[in-house]
Amino acid sequence: MSGTQQPQPAGTEATGAEAAAELAEIQRRHQQVIKTALVPVWYWWAYAVAIVAYGVGRDIRGSAVKATVITLAVLAMVVLSAVMIPEVRRRVKVRLDPQPQARLTAAVIGLIILVTLVTVFTAVALVAARVPYPVTIACAAGGAVLVIAGPLVNRYLHKLMLAQARQQMGGAPQAAGTP
């Protein structure tokens, strides 16, 4: 370990422009961490495709093809859930206070419930109406909800994390170029 380098007292302070640039850099780095912690947009699309594939598998005829499609779809969902999310969390863990953390959890659980309800109710209604391929259509509806609501949840989480980062900085004004 190298020699101890203790912080020096104020004396060689930055100028106003340097301080503003330094604050902008801090906000940029906070944004960088927040961006890493959010799942990418393609994730919602991939998951939606897996849900639709599952629906197709349920409606398809022929037991061997049916079993293969359903197995692959479920496998894709398991991989997306069990590998992708821990992979994001393996790199960095965003610091969140208990209140935003609770909101974050509620938003994710709310999304799961919404997608499940839309899929199940659509399937039940279509089966009752004797519409062909009810599970495929219901899963497509659920997938569409996921593709629309997933990025909205992402945006909400981004806003939540950014608000906390600003709060940690004593309500610092937004840096130029930051959303």
Place this chain on the structure above:
Amino acid sequence: MSTARFDELIHAPTRLAIVSLLAAAQWADFKYIRDELGLSDSALSKQLSTLESAGYVQIRKSFVGKYPRTSASLSPAGRQAFEQHVAALQQIVARSQQNGDARSAAEAARGILGR
């Protein structure tokens, strides 16, 4: 709001980037910090050692399977120093804006009087 205290150790550009990154995180993986900041392994190690010596950063080493994994987090002292440094920067910006406003007002007044 923290007491303002300009910190020369955090003020250095690379260390500012590291501390800013860690301030938004509970912890961050060594490789993540290295890649996000575009540093070499040795450059990041050196800066982390400096911050660790000052008591600002805690380094955690563990194993995931066979592979060693290093992660870093800000210590409570580091977080406090960062918040104080941010407060100092905000004071400098505010002071500079006040001076700028006063200078502009004085120039405007001189312009009006000079007519």
